[in-house]
Amino acid sequence: MSVRSRTRRDQARRTRRRLLALLSVLLLPIAAITALATPANAAGKLTAAFTTENNGSWWKGTYIVRNDNAAAVNGWTLEFDLPAGVTVQNSYNGTATVNGRHVTAVAAFYNANVPAGKTTEPYSFWFVANGPVGTPTGCRINGDKCDGSSDVLPSAPGTPTVTDATAHTLALKWPAATGGDFPVASYDVLNGSTVVGGSTTTDAVVTNLTPATSYTLTVRAKDTRGNLGPASAPVTASTFDPATDPTPPTAPTNLRTTAVGSSEATLAWNAATDNLKVAAYDVYQDGAPVRTVTGSTLTATVGSLSPSTSYTFTVKARDGADNASPATAPLKVTTSDLVGAGKYARVGYFTQWGIYGRQYFVKNLDTSGSAAKLDVINYAFENIDPVNLTCMAGVTKGTTADPQDPDQGTGAGDADADYARPMSAAQSVDGVADDGWGKLRGNFNQLKKLKAKYPNLKIVVSLGGWTYSKYFSDAAATDASRQKLVKSCLDVWIKGNLPVYNGAGGDGVAAGIFDGIDLDWEWPGSPDGHAGNHYSANDKANLTLLLAEFRKQLDALGGSHKLLTAFTPADPVKINQGWDLSKIFNYLDIANVQGYDFHGAGSDNSWEPNRTGHQGNLYQDAQDPYANHFSVDAAVKPYLDAGVNPRKLTIGLAFYGRGWQGVADGGVKGEWQSATGAAPGQFAEEAGTRGYNNLITTFPNLAVHHDEQSVATYGYTGAGGQWWTFDDAWSIGKKTAYLKSKGLLGAMIWEMTGDTPGGTLITAIDNGLK
Known part of the structure; x- marks a missing residue:
């Protein structure tokens, strides 16, 4: 059985002429404003001086940023509060957002670097204002006061008192600290100079103490910026003596x-x-x-x-x-399932590269009606760094054209599509174009807008896939390498710390976009993955440990539950080689079971070029001449037989078709008949594959047949012509009824670009799962 293959198309990069001139930035409405992080590469304190220029009907406010350090400082963010009655119309030499009277301004690419002993002149940030001329208050640059003075620290807390004692713990409470430039965020409890406990409230339990021992403890406050105040007066107390109570x-x-x-x-x-x-x-x-x-x-x-x-x-x-x-x-x-009793999940893959030849943008998820019907979007795919064995971002390197090249996906990625490519107004979810200078653009900015429109929609980032699974085995091989990989993935994709690329990226700029991780390792322990993929007999055990590490680190982030999902095989051989069904579901929220690619010719005719076959039949076909009799029902069976809770399983549905040419009729309209190879595809490099919409529009008179026995849809152009296997509304209706009868969680879709502009197939899924 084959698996999903993917190619990249139209990945030539366009260079954009950037004018070193004043950039006019439209201020965002309050609802669209997100706090901007301090630039990751900023180092050393800057100062900023404010000047005004009264022009009658409007006035100009300018912040001149100065660097008195011995080394250049790269990156700055200004924050300040406008005087009462003042509004800002436009701003220049930086990107500004406004929330009420609070303004946040981020450097443009051309004035972000401030050399030692220099200022941002002649390209200092300035704005056009209406209202009374005045100096803003609360000015900070990269978090520091603009005048260079130090922060006012919180006061010492009041003297703590001991409220309880056990053999190994002391419980304390204290009056709160006051004052300071920033609110108090937490408190440290100290024994001498050693921190032995902490709390975000005004009480704490100090643990891991020695029985029958006296301790002298103090408390100090820490503000939201990390500033530490002075310590409180001390309190002395002793832990309980266990000998007195057996x-x-x-x-x-x-x-x-x-x-x-x-x-x-x-x-x-x-x-x-x-x-x-x-x-x-x-x-x-x-x-x-x-x-x-x-x-x-x-x-x-x-x-x-x-x-x-x-x-x-x-x-x-x-x-x-x-x-x-x-x-x-x-x-x-x-525990209950993700979507609730009596409800069913819809999981759809959005392909990073779909914005090129397919011209399918995040906006299309909205206009097609798909976003309103989906529960989870899997963003496919991100890669593993071949040297560091970490989650990789910030590169734009295409895959090679040869699908059998062992290095086809090595080091490949598309930061341009992810977060650097400016989207036009016509390509934007909310109709607002990227300005070209923002720290977050491309697909990620559009996903952010889509989530704002559909607050219940979850988005996970899919790692691996057919072309990017080469180094999973290496990254999962040891405890140290697993911890390193998982930490890097969470840093980049969950915390949103994107590498700087073409002026985009930076710490935290993509935070909140992804709600979890989807693991698409194709295939652990198996030689049947992409050419050149690394695999090992230890992969099965190491995959379980890798999932455990993902679950551990995702949970440690706190906040709402982060999803951990996986694309899992239909082939029992591959399951046995790499997936321990008795253990992995302790960590996985969803397993998206492959329900397609059972047969196909492949773009290089290396798969099954000489005989047609159904790619996603629900049940085994009695006429199937192949040695392995694949079906959706057979794919689900090993999971249920292993005792997996069915509410952790979705079955995959294909929004594309697989096709052959030179197909004999055989008296059965080409079903399971001889062929001469893959049919021409939607794209030249994708022979044998067409998206559903492309298929039905390319062959408007395609004779469509429904095999009732196996529940499979196929189309035939006539003897010696083309034969295509695909899902349509009929087969989707049968499959959704099946998964409901089995008590499964729902359906997964590979992939959304294949549907019609009006969402014919996603509507069929939605109707079938109601």
Whole structure:
């Protein structure tokens, strides 16, 4: 069985003449404003001086940025508050956004670098204003005060008091710190000069202390910029002596759930008793401690859970001497699925390169009605750096034309399409063109706009794919390499720290676009991936460990649950080679099971050029002459037989067709008949493949047939002509009914560019899943 292949088209880059002149920037409406991060490569403090020029009906405000450092500083961001009654009409020599009276201005590419001892003149940032002439307040440049003075620190907190003590903990509370230029964000608890605890509130529990030991503790405040205030007056207290209390508490009782979601469960229990007092309750998940609450608290919420997954919980009480009680009776809890009972997920792949030859933009997801019907968009594909074995961004290097070139995808990527290419108004989701100077442009900026329009839509970044899976085996090979890969992927794609490319990128500029990671490793442990792919007998175990590392680091980010999904094989051989179905679903939220490419000729006629065959039949066809009898039903069976919760599975549907030419009729309209090779494709380098819309418009009189036995759609132009296998509304209706009967999570689509402009196929899926 083949797998998805992909080629890149029309990736020639256009150079743009950039004028070193004043850039007029339209100010964004408040709803569209996002905070801009300090440039990643800024170093050394800058200052900025403000001047005004009254021109009667309007006035000019200018900030001259100065660098008194011994080295150049590259990148600056100004923030300031306008005087009351002042509005800004236009700004120049920088990109400005306004939120109420607060203005954020980011350097243009030509004045971002300020040499040592120099200023931004003659290209300093300035704006046209109406209203009373006045100096803005609260000016900061790269976070520092524009006049160069130091920040005012928060005051010392009040003297802490000890509210509780156990053998290994001391609980404190204190009066809040006040003052300072920035709000207090957190507090450090210190033993001497060593930080031993912390809190975002005015109380804390210091842990891992030595029993029967005296400690002198102080507290200091830290503001939102990281400034540390002075320490409080000290308090001295001693931990509990365990020798004075050998009696453990009784076991808590009646462990139960009060709420269960897709990624968290809230537990409650009845109190334990103790001869002195219960100090804490420890919650265990599958035998490992995950939460601790104080002895007066009889409930706890456990997060970082996977959807549609079973967990076993117990709770133990603990007294001040750290004597632990027996555990409660175990409680088995199964989390809910991602979309809710009775509902079904729609997952669609958006291809990075679709904006070229296919002319399919993020905007088309909106205008076709697809965005309103999708739950998850998989953005395909991003690559692994062949040297550093990290997630790679910030390069534009096309793939080679030869699909059998072992290095076809080595080092390839498209930062231009991702975040540097300015989109025109006609290509933009909200009809507003990229100005060409913004830090975020291209597909990513459009995805950001799409999410603003559809707040419930999730977007994940897909790593790998057919051409970019070469180095997965190497990156997953050791604990150190797994940690390195995952950290890099989260830094780039989740935290949004994009490498600077053609004036775009920077720390945090893409934060919030992606809601998780999709792993498209094709294929672990198998020699049947793309030519030259690295693989190992250890891949199966290492893939499980890699997924565990992704889950661990994604959960550590905090905030809303981050998705972890994967494209998984239909072939039982490939499943056995690389996918441990008994373990991987402890970490995966969704497995998108391949439901297409069962047969095809391939662009280089290296696959199955001499006989036609269905590419996505639902059931086995009794007339199938091939040795391997693939079907959607056969693809799902190994997962369900292994005990995988069906609400973790989607089945893949193809928005494209596979075709042959020189096809004999055989009395069966070309079904399973001899052929002379791949039919001409939608693009010259993609023989044997056409998007659904291209197929039906290229062959408006194509005789379409429906095989009721196998549930497969095919079209035939006549004896000696072309034969195409594809999904249409009829087969989609049958497949959606099937997945509902099996209790599966939903459907996945490869890929959205193949649909009609009006969304014929996505509408068929949506109707079938209602």
